[in-house]
Amino acid sequence: SRDQDSRTLFALENDGLRWGALSVEQSQEKKCPNCERTYGPDLEYCPFDGGVLASPAAAGAKTASGGYSVGQTVADKYTILSPPKVGHHCGVYKARDVQANRVVAFKVLHAEHKNDRAVNTRFQNEGYLLSSLTHPHIISIHDFGITKEGTQFMALKWIEGMSLADLMKQDKKVDPRRLSVVFAQVCDALSAVHQLMKIHGAVYPHHLMLTPAGSADIVTLIDFSRSQSLGVKQEDPPDLDYFGDASRGVLYASPESMTGEALDDRSDIYSLGCILYEALTGIAPFEGNNGVEIRQKHLAKKPTAPSAVTPGVRINQYVDQVILKALEKSPDKRHQTIEKFARDFKGAMAS
Structure with missing residues (x-):
């Protein structure tokens, strides 16, 4: 189930589609770490929110160990408030900017992409573009940089709704x-x-x-x-x-x-x-x-x-x-x- 916060960044629903075989043995199922839906073994990404699918045990482990933990402070000022929404290249956390005293969407590359030049360039270009856009209907960026672990991040406005x-x-x-x-x-x-x-x-x-x-x-x-x-x-x-x-x-x-x-x-x-x-x-x-x-x-x-x-x-x-x-x-x-x-x-x- 998803509360208002968990609906905030990613969701794709289409009741008219059947994405993969659902009637497979439990041992073959894959689970989304974000929405906890299960799918057949032939899918890699959740069609509803883009999460990286894994066996139920692995999905839980990825959410718990694939990034930062709740309460941890990252880049000296972002305190993690909730587990991430896990995508292909990035995780997005609800976090608090303790210096500005505001809630942000803390988007960070997965550690395994730290040395992937193409992925890093794309992430950086996204940050540059958002920095050049000031518009009431476009997500605003507060900050972007590199964590102490060497992975790129950006802090975005947290959107309720x-x-x-x-x-x-x-x-x-x-x-x-x-x-x-x-x-x-x-x-x-x-x-x-x-x-x-x-x-x-x-x-x-x-x-x-x-x-x-x-x-x-x-x-x-x-x-x-x-x-x-x-x-x-x-x-x-x-x-x-x-x-x-x-x-x-x-x-x-x-x-x-x-x-x-x-x-x-x-x-x-x-x-x-x-x-x-x-x-x-x-x-x-x-x-x-x-x-x-x-x-x-x-x-x-x-x-x-x-x-x-x-x-x-x-x-x-x-x-x-x-x-x-x-x-x-x-x-x-x-x-x-x-x-x-x-x-x-x-x-x-x-x-």
Whole structure:
């Protein structure tokens, strides 16, 4: 089970998918150290939150011994408040900055990546990018550096609330009026990123945090670990194993990101189009039994119009057109800027 804190940074839920065989012998099962869900032996990462899967005993050991313990002070001023959320390259702890007297998300590379140049460069670039972005809808960075053990870390603003993925699991379909407000803020955040000639590279529901503010939501875009410059090939394009493991991003990844092509802001537009589709209909535009199958649908299958997927939900033809345009296989056929996408969707919702 997950309380509000444990929902804060990572969550991906999709009830329409079966990720791996669940009816296997207990000895073959793997367990996520974050959400404690169990899966078959064929998966490496939890499709719900990206945690590194292991046998139940090993998963517990990794959480307990894979990093810092609760109460420990790291980098001279960050006191660990809770066990980490364990990802592929990093762990994220809730911690207190004892000097500034504030709670932070303390993100640190796993020790085994300490000497991995590519992983360290990516982590450092994420820190540099966040340091150059000051925006109400983008996660803010307070500090980044190197621990005494020689691993890179960053201290980020701690976001209270739930992710859009949590909301989509809770409500299945998001109220269109609420979604419109969320969408506008996401577009505003992505506009700031794109103006720096960067892409986010991982626009997924679990990277969109929602903090209640009266009757509305304040959106915060998090996790810039896959961000890169516009117009260059993806630094680590996903391979078949990546998708065979049903990685959490496959539901929202653009076709060009799956084939190692140069990426630009239109890749983020595609991912956001996938989110809009699922939030309105309760169903992702492309689903399947495994990541490879979903990947192939992104590359070759034409999506069904949102209004045809859920006939009981009123989605007008203009909304259909805007979302389907965002989901075009060719970037040249999509909205060419995030600002245009935002205007078109706002106009369609008002029609």
